[in-house]
Amino acid sequence: MKDTSFVKGRLKSLRYAILGAYKLVTTEHSIMVQFSIGIIVTVLGIVFDITKTEWIFQALAIGMVLAIEGLNTAVEKIADFIHPDHHERIGFIKDIAAGAVAFAAISAIIIGLIIYIPYFIELF
Numbered sequence: 001m002k003d004t005s006f007v008k009g010r011l012k013s014l015r016y017a018i019l020g021a022y023k024l025v026t027t028e029h030s031i032m033v034q035f036s037i038g039i040i041v042t043v044l045g046i047v048f049d050i051t052k053t054e055w056i057f058q059a060l061a062i063g064m065v066l067a068i069e070g071l072n073t074a075v076e077k078i079a080d081f082i083h084p085d086h087h088e089r090i091g092f093i094k095d096i097a098a099g100a101v102a103f104a105a106i107s108a109i110i111i112g113l114i115i116y117i118p119y120f121i122e123l124f
Contacts, residue, residue: 061108
C-alpha cells in the first residue's frame with residue numbers, strides 16, 4: 001500500500017538516502033579515498049581559516065566529486081548486474097561514467113589549488 005503522507009514519504013526518502021551514503025562510504029574504496037580527502041581539506045580549511053567564499057567552493061567541489069562518484073558506482077553496479085561478463089559496450093558505458101568522475105576530480109583539484117596555494121605560500 002502506497003504511503004500518501006507527504007512528510008512520511010520524504011522522511012522515508014531521506015532515510016534511504018542516508019543509508020545509501022553510508023553504504024557508499026563504507027563499501028566503495030574510491031568513495032573512501034575521496035571522502036578522506038574531503039575530511040583532510042576540511043581540516044585544512046579550519047587550520048587556515050579560509051574565507052566563507054572559499055568554504056562554499058570547497059564544499060561544492062567535495063559534494064560534486066562524491067555525488068558523481070556515487071552515480072558512477074551505481075552505473076557500474078547496474079551494468080555488472082545486467083551483464084556480469086566483460087562486454088565491449090558495457091565497458092564503454094562504464095568508461096564514460098568514470099570519465100565524468102575524472103572531470104569532477106580535476107575540477108576539485110583546481111579549486112583546491114586555487115584556495116590553498118596562497119595559504120601555503122604565506123607559510124614560507
